[in-house]
Amino acid sequence: MSLPFDLRALQCFVSVADHRGFSAAARELHVAQSAISQTVANLEKRLELTLFHRHERRISLTAEGEALYVHATSLLERAEAAHLAMRELHGLVKGEVRIGIPSMLGSYYFPPLLMGFKARHPGIRLTVVEAGTRRLQRMINAGELDLGVVIDDATSQGLERRRFLREEMVVCVPEDHPFAGRASVSPEDFFGEPLVLFQDGYFHREFVDALADAGGHQADVAFQSNLIPLTKAIVRQGFGITTFLRRVIDEPGLAAVSFAPPAWLELSLAWARGSGLSRAEQAFVDFVLEHPDQPR
Structure with a gap:
């Protein structure tokens, strides 16, 4: 016309x-x-x-x-x-980033990153969704999320990914538990204890299931909870043990012990392949990757 x-x-x-x-x-x-x-x-x-x-x-x-x-x-x-x-x-005065984060990272890793990014770009709106990594992958593919945190493994191959975190998964026990004085705990000994685990779909549970499958062990699941404070309380009272990222075990009454051999998880920021990133989304990815406190 x-x-x-x-x-x-x-x-x-x-x-x-x-x-x-x-x-x-x-x-x-x-x-x-x-x-x-x-x-x-x-x-x-x-x-x-x-x-x-x-x-x-x-x-x-x-x-x-x-x-x-x-x-x-x-x-x-x-x-x-x-x-x-x-x-x-x-100029990144406005924009929106919808990001999905597993609860363990949402509570103990991302808060300073989110606040730091917001301080740098106050006009960008951040929408944060908490869910398991598998659900986050589905939400990314469905266009419900712009970005999400996923485990860097074969199941995430269909997504564009940028690795941002490599951190140790450790055994979490009460400070008076026999394991607390050890240098490390074998998978066999770990699965000999009652366990407090996340539900299916979270990287925490997938890590434990993969560890069990690799050694032919059977998990004795005493409690299932996606609530980190509740899980810690159960462990602290001696009703079971669990595994967390090392940084999550940050309070009195709990001890962190390495697996033998040490177990590491590699996590990535991911988005739908071929969709590209908006300027706001790219700025968020860049901010996470350049953050000076990132363990690599």
């Missing part, structure tokens, strides 16, 4: 109408008066309408010009709003 005018022509028209003269409009727009006059004349020709009454010393809008003025000012305001929105996105 071919329009009878462009935004520049409308800007000239509105400026002439506002200043009731071509000379003043030319000064405001920093162009020659002849250019303003020619632009308005071309606009009238294309519309086949007279927009201004031209008097000897002044000009005024015709009825047709008044009708166009209403629409022109509205269009110019919308164009300026659109331009501002694009400038804001370019």
Whole structure:
């Protein structure tokens, strides 16, 4: 569809109408008066309408010009709003990042990252969803999340990924448990104890299930809970043991002991393959990867 005018022509028209003269409009727009006059004349020709009454010393809008003025000012305001929105996105003044985080990382790793990113980009809205890594993968593929934390393994191959964390999974026991004084705990000894585990779909549970399968062990699941404070309380009271990322065991009454051999998890930020990242999303990925406190 071919329009009878462009935004520049409308800007000239509105400026002439506002200043009731071509000379003043030319000064405001920093162009020659002849250019303003020619632009308005071309606009009238294309519309086949007279927009201004031209008097000897002044000009005024015709009825047709008044009708166009209403629409022109509205269009110019919308164009300026659109331009501002694009400038804001370019400068990361506004935007949104929807990110999915497993509870263990959401409680003990991401809070300072999220606050640091928000301090750098206060206009970007962060929406954080807590879920297991498998559910997060499904949400990314369904377009419900922009980014998510996944285990860097074969099941995540269909996603674009950037590895950001490698950390040890350790045995968590009460500080008076016999394991607490050891340098390490074998998988066999670990599975000989009642366990407090996350539900299926969380990397915590997948780690334990994979460890059991590798050694032919059977897990004695005494409790299932995705609530970290509750899990810690159960372990602290001696009703079972569990495994956490080492940084999660950060309070009195609990001890962290390495597996034998040590067990490491590698976690990545992931997004749908081929979808690309918005400027806000890319800024978040870059911020996580450049964070100086990241263990590598």
